[in-house]
Amino acid sequence: MIRAQLSPISKVLIVDFGGQYTHLIARRVRELGAFSEILPFDRIWDIEINRETPVILSGSHMSLLTEGNRAREVMEFLVSRGVRHVLGICFGHQLLSYYFGGEVSFGCSEYGGTRVRITGEDPLFSGWEKEEIAWMSHGDCVVKPPPNSDVIAISENGYIAAIRISSANGTYYGVQFHPEVHHTTKGPELLGNFLSIAGVERAWGPGEYLNQAKRIIAESIPEGERAVAAVSGGIDSTVAAFVAKAVLGDRLVPILIDHGLFREGEVEEVVAMLEPIGLKPVVVDARERFLGGLEGKEDCEERRVIIGEEYARVLAEFAESVGARHIIQGTTYPDVIESGPGAADKIKSHHNVGGLPKWVGERFSIVEPLRYLYKDEVRALAKLLGLPNYFIERHPFPGPGLAVRIIGEFTRRKLEICRKASKVVEDVLRERGILGKAWQAFAVVGDDKWVGVKGDARANGYVVIIRVVESSDGMTADYMKIPYDVLDEAARRIYNAIPEVTMVAYAITPKPPSTIEPC
Numbered sequence: 001m002i003r004a005q006l007s008p009i010s011k012v013l014i015v016d017f018g019g020q021y022t023h024l025i026a027r028r029v030r031e032l033g034a035f036s037e038i039l040p041f042d043r044i045w046d047i048e049i050n051r052e053t054p055v056i057l058s059g060s061h062m063s064l065l066t067e068g069n070r071a072r073e074v075m076e077f078l079v080s081r082g083v084r085h086v087l088g089i090c091f092g093h094q095l096l097s098y099y100f101g102g103e104v105s106f107g108c109s110e111y112g113g114t115r116v117r118i119t120g121e122d123p124l125f126s127g128w129e130k131e132e133i134a135w136m137s138h139g140d141c142v143v144k145p146p147p148n149s150d151v152i153a154i155s156e157n158g159y160i161a162a163i164r165i166s167s168a169n170g171t172y173y174g175v176q177f178h179p180e181v182h183h184t185t186k187g188p189e190l191l192g193n194f195l196s197i198a199g200v201e202r203a204w205g206p207g208e209y210l211n212q213a214k215r216i217i218a219e220s221i222p223e224g225e226r227a228v229a230a231v232s233g234g235i236d237s238t239v240a241a242f243v244a245k246a247v248l249g250d251r252l253v254p255i256l257i258d259h260g261l262f263r264e265g266e267v268e269e270v271v272a273m274l275e276p277i278g279l280k281p282v283v284v285d286a287r288e289r290f291l292g293g294l295e296g297k298e299d300c301e302e303r304r305v306i307i308g309e310e311y312a313r314v315l316a317e318f319a320e321s322v323g324a325r326h327i328i329q330g331t332t333y334p335d336v337i338e339s340g341p342g343a344a345d346k347i348k349s350h351h352n353v354g355g356l357p358k359w360v361g362e363r364f365s366i367v368e369p370l371r372y373l374y375k376d377e378v379r380a381l382a383k384l385l386g387l388p389n390y391f392i393e394r395h396p397f398p399g400p401g402l403a404v405r406i407i408g409e410f411t412r413r414k415l416e417i418c419r420k421a422s423k424v425v426e427d428v429l430r431e432r433g434i435l436g437k438a439w440q441a442f443a444v445v446g447d448d449k450w451v452g453v454k455g456d457a458r459a460n461g462y463v464v465i466i467r468v469v470e471s472s473d474g475m476t477a478d479y480m481k482i483p484y485d486v487l488d489e490a491a492r493r494i495y496n497a498i499p500e501v502t503m504v505a506y507a508i509t510p511k512p513p514s515t516i517e518p519c
């Protein structure tokens with residue numbers, strides 16, 4: 001039942017029809033100081049909605065012309081509950097118009113930055129000039145507005161860009177463009193205006209993130225009971241454990257599972273950094289258990305499953321050994337929310353599963369204090385808590401560690417090459433002041449061999465690929481245009497330090513079409 005998922009402090013509800021920008025809407029609203037939550041549209045019937053809760057209807061890849069009835073039921077639900085404030089975006093705008101008796105049609109697509117002219121005075125456009133640039137991404141459009149509505153903006157192509165509908169519950173708005181996309185110059189103003197019209201309180205900020213995280217822990221873990229938190233040095237697990245420590249004190253037992261897939265020296269470094277902030281994890285050396293299971297495995301997805309299962313087993317054994325019934329996880333909001341219809345294809349299992357195998361949840365209570373927070377909010381919380389920059393500025397590191405940076409057969413030798421080469425990449429970029437600007441920087445090892453000459457003899461060696469990317473959220477990325485002399489130095493240091501490497505290459509493909517990690 002989804003009811004349990006909605007936070008008690010919910011302020012703005014975003015109904016997700018599977019639009020590509022739904023998370024962006026939620027983030028923009030939060031940046032404006034109002035807590036927002038996303039709900040897949042087909043679960044709307046499970047919630048109890050307050051008529052004062054403003055609702056934003058997202059975009060969609062669906063067309064009302066083919067799937068209008070399912071979406072229509074959402075409107076029926078909202079109207080029957082007396083919801084007073086609705087803003088429909090793109091598909092949501094078409095849905096509102098269609099529901100109230102307007103007409104939607106094919107063949108009026110607009111894409112990209114488009115001039116939009118305001119044709120009617122309305123507080124929704126407060127702060128806008130008569131004409132502004134707005135981001136469009138639609139195939140269908142509203143060709144006939146519903147009765148009891150006013151067209152309040154028109155696009156440069158003559159299509160309806162915004163509409164105001166007088167419903168029995170209140171005034172509903174629809175905008176054909178995407179105010180959440182930064183190309184819409186005055187998008188934040190428009191969203192802010194909607195929040196003001198709806199009278200939303202703006203108190204969402206780091207102090208609230210902390211209150212919420214503490215409340216989740218305090219309400220989930222009864223007095224006197226213990227919890228285990230696995231830490232890895234990543235920002236999410238560190239913040240989750242730190243807040244849990246503040247609430248539970250010695251009832252929190254931190255653990256660091258050494259699976260043998262960390263970067264060089266990482267375990268010792270993380271332990272040393274955690275100690276001053278009061279987290280002293282028990283380091284469980286499970287390297288043989290993990291590496292033994294991975295040896296010889298070619299399929300990366302299979303390796304992810306092996307690692308996920310083994311990780312859960314080690315964690316469960318540990319929790320039982322210390323008498324803990326609760327496991328604290330640093331899961332963040334994007335992993336909690338499944339997108340709406342036709343959610344993105346499963347590219348890699350972590351994107352869809354996000355978390356522990358199901359059986360763990362049957363044996364332990366899983367407590368996720370950061371489950372409502374986006375990554376940038378977790379960072380802001382870390383700053384509020386005064387955590388060292390070491391944690392805040394660290395590059396993301398995948399849960400399965402270096403195992404996703406080995407292409408083809410997994411061998412300990414390739415793992416060692418990957419580890420050593422990655423260290424060189426990081427060292428060189430750090431020395432040149434570039435590391436902090438990259439989203440991630442690492443080395444990859446595959447099965448291909450390149451004939452080389454080492455010490456006058458023919459050598460058949462490994463190909464190491466350097467990958468350095470820039471990104472703001474990991475969803476899209478571009479390779480970093482690193483100066484040749486830096487690449488040159490990294491390559492030289494790699495093939496000089498690792499005798500079996502006869503070729504070093506640089507990966508120059510953005511995401512998409514590539515992903516960031518090779519597998």
Ligand code: XMP
Pocket residue numbers: 304348349350396397398399400404440474475511514515516517518
């Ligand atoms: P991709 O390779 O899918 O990566 O473009 C996007 C971001 O996710 C990280 N990543 C993972 N994180 N478990 C994780 O916790 C994984 O299995 C995993 N695979 C990729 C990756 O490092 C990048 O930041």
